[in-house]
Amino acid sequence: MSSIKTISSAEPPQVLGKDKTTPDETQHRGAGMMPVVVVHGGAVQVPEERAEITISGVCSAARSGYLVLEEGGSSLDAVVEAVVQMENSPYFSAGCGSVLNVKGEVEMDAIVMDGKTLGSGSVSAVRDIANPVQLARLVMEKTSHAFLTAEGASKFARSVGVPEVSQESLITEYSRMFWKKNLVPDANPVECQMEKMGTVGAVAVDKDGNVACATSTGGMPNKMEGRVGDTPCVGSGGYADNQSGAVSATGHGEANMRVTLSRLILFHMEQGQSAEAASDLGLAYLKSRLGALGGVVTVDPQGNWTSRFSTQQMPWAAAQNDTLHYGLNSGEHFRRSFSEQH
Numbered sequence: 001m002s003s004i005k006t007i008s009s010a011e012p013p014q015v016l017g018k019d020k021t022t023p024d025e026t027q028h029r030g031a032g033m034m035p036v037v038v039v040h041g042g043a044v045q046v047p048e049e050r051a052e053i054t055i056s057g058v059c060s061a062a063r064s065g066y067l068v069l070e071e072g073g074s075s076l077d078a079v080v081e082a083v084v085q086m087e088n089s090p091y092f093s094a095g096c097g098s099v100l101n102v103k104g105e106v107e108m109d110a111i112v113m114d115g116k117t118l119g120s121g122s123v124s125a126v127r128d129i130a131n132p133v134q135l136a137r138l139v140m141e142k143t144s145h146a147f148l149t150a151e152g153a154s155k156f157a158r159s160v161g162v163p164e165v166s167q168e169s170l171i172t173e174y175s176r177m178f179w180k181k182n183l184v185p186d187a188n189p190v191e192c193q194m195e196k197m198g199t200v201g202a203v204a205v206d207k208d209g210n211v212a213c214a215t216s217t218g219g220m221p222n223k224m225e226g227r228v229g230d231t232p233c234v235g236s237g238g239y240a241d242n243q244s245g246a247v248s249a250t251g252h253g254e255a256n257m258r259v260t261l262s263r264l265i266l267f268h269m270e271q272g273q274s275a276e277a278a279s280d281l282g283l284a285y286l287k288s289r290l291g292a293l294g295g296v297v298t299v300d301p302q303g304n305w306t307s308r309f310s311t312q313q314m315p316w317a318a319a320q321n322d323t324l325h326y327g328l329n330s331g332e333h334f335r336r337s338f339s340e341q342h
């Protein structure tokens, strides 16, 4: 288990794998219902020059999601708000800034899941909307289905008034450069993805103990047209159940799908494991079984939360009880109060 980088609500700032009994522990565990929002910006290696902006992106997303909870919104409202913010940022591979498929086009996947009802909504291979996570929510709330794809998803979006946007508005110079780099014959898009571009996701618990998750992505760089990854698949890119907790996952989609990573982690929680231990078990299985690395954010219905990754980096942030927690490298756990400026 030593290869899993551990960050959790129970750990002291900037210290990893040491004594976990800190004064904060009682605040995060067993202190009744604790609303929380935890987000990730993908299990990737963030280029140094983009580290600060990426961290401030996840912090601002967690904070905005938390404000939704403070204003009485549900955990579902909070995760959608947090993910929309990151979709709108060009620094993540979701919405604007998504990695491109082999033809140089954007095709995006997203999921939302409501732990109270087990309702879920997914879209895949959508090309012409700004916020796939909102469309996923509309699939859940306005259709009798759980998953719409490609042109059918776009037609549905138009029928419910979601504005159409151009491909150009979703493509950044950076994603185009990245696409070109991966077109060369000896390129390794899987490794390359792990180096630079991040899927986004969020989990939350509201004051009523309802959990929810949302995940959104442009997928793997230079993927085949029509390729769908783990992100929109129930149990792989995310899962939420009030009886155990919620997970949003990132990593190599084909591997995450084969172990149904999110559901696997919740299975361990159902067996009595903490969010932290269960996340470690899921990621360790992904590694030992398939040699794959990844990352997750996980909550239980009491508001205990964790952010775990087996990659070297994963930008993450959590907002709870007027404190923002965040980190990028393994071992980092910074904290500041909401009133402090970043």
Ligand SMILES: NC(=O)C[C@H](N)C(=O)O
Pocket (backbone or CB within 6 Å): 042, 043, 193, 197, 198, 199, 217, 218, 219, 220, 228, 229, 230, 231, 249, 250, 251, 252, 253, 254, 256
């Ligand atoms: N970076 C990622 O998390 C990619 C995503 N899991 C996919 O395979 O589509």
